[in-house]
Amino acid sequence: MRAIAIINQKGGVGKTTTAVNLSAALAATGQRVCLIDLDPQAHATLHLGVPFDDEYKSVYDVLTTNASLADVWRQAAENLWVVGSHIDLAAAEVELAGVPGRELILRDKLEEVEGQFNYVLIDCPPSLGVLTLNALSTVDEVLLPLQPHFLALHGLSKLLQTIDLVARRLNPKLRLSGVVYCMYESGTRLAAEVTSDVDEFFREARQPNTPWAAAQTFQTKIRRNIRLAEAPSFGQSIFNYAPDSNGAEDYQNLAQELHKAA
Ligand SMILES: Nc1ncnc2c1ncn2[C@@H]1O[C@H](COP(=O)(O)OP(=O)(O)OP(=O)(O)O)[C@@H](O)[C@H]1O
Ligand SMILES: [Mg+2]
Helix, strand or coil, X not given: CEEEEECCCCCCXXXXXXXXXXXXXXXXXXXXXXXXXXXXXXXXXXXXXXXXXXXXXXXXXXXXXXXXXXXXXXXXXXXXXXXXXXXHHHHHHHHCCCCCCHHHHHXXXXXXXXXXXXXXXXXXXXXXXXXXXXXXXXCCEEEEEECCCCCCCCCHHHHHXXXXXXXXXXXXXXXXXXXXXXXXXXXXXXXXXHHHHHHHHHHHHCCCCCCCCCCEECCCCCECCHHHHHHHHHCCCHHHHCCCCHHHHHHHHHHHHHHHCC
């Protein structure tokens, strides 16, 4: 089982779009996938059309009660299950403040269902609080979506520091596996400049024995594509909403590249 957290504390860079469509792409190739929505905004949950009915339980219940992941997940498509989120999750930070080992709750819950999936992807909120720490303590790999923007590198050192601390104290297997560019506009000078700055940043930051020593930039870049922005309001992945779009092509290629990099 490969567990991958999709993290960037910067907002609106393409984390949720990547979590949802990458999960859907992997599921479509026959991999059993569980997507955990760890963001109180619940965008991934909405994107996959999970209904908030009377029975609705979320990852909030998993983190704050005895509920297991299996009590909460719902099937969203063939081979694809979603552990949904809820706005209540916004209170988890405060509610868990006095709980010893609060960073390790999700890891323990995932151990209970070990072996049921080929991939577990976690969509993280744009912050480095207790929710993101739970994700970092649980996974083997971090996938970092970046938007080629002049502030793309801003905050990256802080993120690497956090990954390093978690790797040393809580989760020695943690690695930054790759950077994926989202909302990429090829042919623009800005995109070319930012990608070369990011490559340079990782060259300089790269030291042996760091969790990012083997980090790569994915060949596949997710182009800016309006279909990707429209799909969430229909509660559909890009493969249901617009299977012939550039967005579908890019996420399918990214899934292939990720799968090969195992
Ligand atoms: N490749 C793309 N082309 C066009 N629009 C995109 C693309 N990727 C994402 N978007 C849109 O950009 C916005 C931000 O994307 P998304 O929600 O995936 O970012 P995020 O990092 O999860 O944000 P947050 O930090 O708030 O969780 C959304 O409206 C989304 O539909
Ligand atoms: Mg998001």
